[in-house]
Amino acid sequence: MKITHTDRLGKKLSEASGENSVEIEILGEFGFEDILIFEMEPGSFVEVDIDPTFNKSIVYAPDGKIVYQLPVGPKARAYDPEAFKGERHLITMERVSREWLAKRRNLAMNSLDTRWDTGYFPHASANVVTRDEPWFEAKNAIDGHLSRVGHGAWPYQSWGGGLRDDLVFRLDFGREVLIDEIVIYLRADYADDHDINWESGVVTFSDGEKMPISMKKVEEGQSYAFAEKKVTWIELSELKREISAAFSALTQIEVFGRDIL
Incomplete structure (x- = not known):
């Protein structure tokens, strides 16, 4: 499993990986339309925590990839004004167990x-x-x-x-x-x-x-x-x-x- 942080043109800025979970710490402010790429095995269910103002979400990725471009301008007005702000960002991804998926x-x-x-x-x-x-x-x-x-x-x-x-x-x-x-x-x-x-x-x-x-x-x-x-x-x-x-x-x-x- 891997999380990659790139700029809007795809230039890699940082990266972290792990077997069943991964976290990446990004220091400094995000750039304009930066991109977060989450990679895992195709068909995986992962719980992603992308920002303190977001709800943690279980996401199904049939192709093994989640590409998320940070919202800016009018798009950002659908989110908490504090989203993705500040000088330190901790982003995590964790594989979801079969036992949890079986729960209602x-x-x-x-x-x-x-x-x-x-x-x-x-x-x-x-x-x-x-x-x-x-x-x-x-x-x-x-x-x-x-x-x-x-x-x-x-x-x-x-x-x-x-x-x-x-x-x-x-x-x-x-x-x-x-x-x-x-x-x-x-x-x-x-x-x-x-x-x-x-x-x-x-x-x-x-x-x-x-x-x-x-x-x-x-x-x-x-x-x-x-x-x-x-x-x-x-x-x-x-x-x-x-x-x-x-x-x-x-x-x-x-x-x-x-x-x-």
């Missing part, structure tokens, strides 16, 4: 996800992103952060598609998993009627089954349990709200289940 957990969270196809999973995508602004990208709905009484940049990043009625959110796991519950946290910027809740929607599973759901105007997560099923992806679509001129958005989606070993 939230299979959706990946704080390292980015908007476009990454080659590692879980990965969120959507057919529409409000004004193409980073703080409304689908990846925000699986970053593990739950602040939801406002809207816009950090800490209220969410997936939003504006006032469209044809929205589709997709979550790819990159392999077959067994799931039995979905929890949805709607963005709850209900002050002055900025937000309104979606009242209904449809969850489509990769096996073709559809599950209609109803949603309420609440801040807490809304749970939808079902008999355990094998899937590779899920989609959320047919989202309906009562007032077409009010916004609705998804702060977080959690999908509980386990890996198939």
Whole structure:
């Protein structure tokens, strides 16, 4: 296993390796659009801790590689302003045991996800992103952060598609998993009627089954349990709200289940 730190042009700045875990200490400030490359055996599950402001994430890397370019400019506004700041950075990667993979957990969270196809999973995508602004990208709905009484940049990043009625959110796991519950946290910027809740929607599973759901105007997560099923992806679509001129958005989606070993 190996972690490599390069500049935006791919020039290697530092590197560290290990058998089942690896950590790298980077001294000094990061450069503009620096890149972190995590390498491991193809098909590996690794837990990555990339920054204190990020949630640790279990990532599945079918090709044995995770390439993460540090966000800058408008992209950085979807993250804590302190992310990747300072003169000392400790980044770790650890192989995940089969025993842990067999346990029930939230299979959706990946704080390292980015908007476009990454080659590692879980990965969120959507057919529409409000004004193409980073703080409304689908990846925000699986970053593990739950602040939801406002809207816009950090800490209220969410997936939003504006006032469209044809929205589709997709979550790819990159392999077959067994799931039995979905929890949805709607963005709850209900002050002055900025937000309104979606009242209904449809969850489509990769096996073709559809599950209609109803949603309420609440801040807490809304749970939808079902008999355990094998899937590779899920989609959320047919989202309906009562007032077409009010916004609705998804702060977080959690999908509980386990890996198939």
